[in-house]
Amino acid sequence: MRALRLESLTVSQLHELDDLYRTTRDVRVRTRAQMILLMAEQGVAVSDVAAIVRESGETVRRWVHRYEAEGIHGLSDAPRSGKPAKAGTDYRERLVELVRRRPRALDLPFSMWTAARLADYLPEETGLRMSVASIHRLLRAADLGFGRPQHTISSPDPDYTVKKKAVELARDRLRPGSVFYYADEFNISWYPTLRPMWGSKGQQVMIPTPMQPTRRYGLGAVDWHSGQTVVLTRPHKRRREVAEGRGGRGGAARRGRAPRPALPPNLQPVAEPD
Structure with a gap:
């Protein structure tokens, strides 16, 4: 963000602000005049002005911009005379x-x-x-x-809509009593992801940590009908468990057949909806 600079004011403008600061009975107007004087006379930064007058930096910027646009009359909340x-x-x-x-x-x-x-x-x-x-x-x-905005599901896959409709059609055609699960994989790290940052060329920035980052692989599924959630976590990804989990949870349902109702031994319920 650019530093806010107040253009040089004339002696007359400074006297006008000083007079307003000393004579006004409106505490808010006095504070606004003080903001302008601090920046114009002493070159105080916005953050320091905000700390002095006990206002936010955004408030200081707003009144500085209003003063630049309207002059001393812009510091007052009094209604303007004349036709709107x-x-x-x-x-x-x-x-x-x-x-x-x-x-x-x-x-x-x-x-x-x-x-x-x-x-x-x-x-x-x-x-x-x-x-x-x-x-x-x-x-x-x-x-x-x-x-309030709302999240919408999107995918880079150009065939996402077609595939989604195919899964929903297979789900809706299941026989009564069938079980349908949505499943997905995920990864967990106890440390936040390190993003690119500025540093000296040829020297990698090192972030001190108390130990090696702990990571976990996970596979989760939710029952479409009951909302029952099951989660599998392991230190490393095991392809056999993933295949068993997906085959037993939702793979058969996506092919239009009823999956096995029993849970695989590596997937156990961890939460039930209220």
Whole structure:
């Protein structure tokens, strides 16, 4: 993330901020003026300003951006006089474009847009400030809403959908009383995965650990009808056990025949649904 730099202010602007800081009765406005003065006069970093005024770094950045866009009047929450501003086509298009972009891609210190953040960010580019309520209204007019996303299952296999339907068809054609299991393999490591990181050329970065990483191989299955879960874990993968587990759990069912109802000796139930 880029370090936030406040452009050099004139003597008149500094006096104006200092006067606001000393005379305002609004504690919030005084704090906002203090943020600007600390950065402009002393070159204090955002993180240090946040610690001094006991606010978050995001809050400091927001008020600095608002001051740059609107001047000293932007530090006040008082309603503006005159006719409310109207959002033109350019403003609406930019609003929709921002909502569909990740804030991190714009070097912003958050991962999700809210109406308040959009209302604070857009004046930097457009010079026009809209209320949070107006942002909500414009987003609704663009057929955009705020909701929780949902995971969707995907696969790089181009034939995934066809194979999935074939398995479901075989499952649905089983005779009453048949057992159908979904099974999959997995690996467990007690230490987190080491990702690439910067280091000196020709010298590998070493991460101290108390012992050799402990790993386990696993095979799990779930009964489609009852929800019963079975899990097999071993220090190493054993192909014979995998074949027995898959053959006894779900392999026959995927071929359209009823599998053996008895559990193989290497697969035992570990959890029952409520």
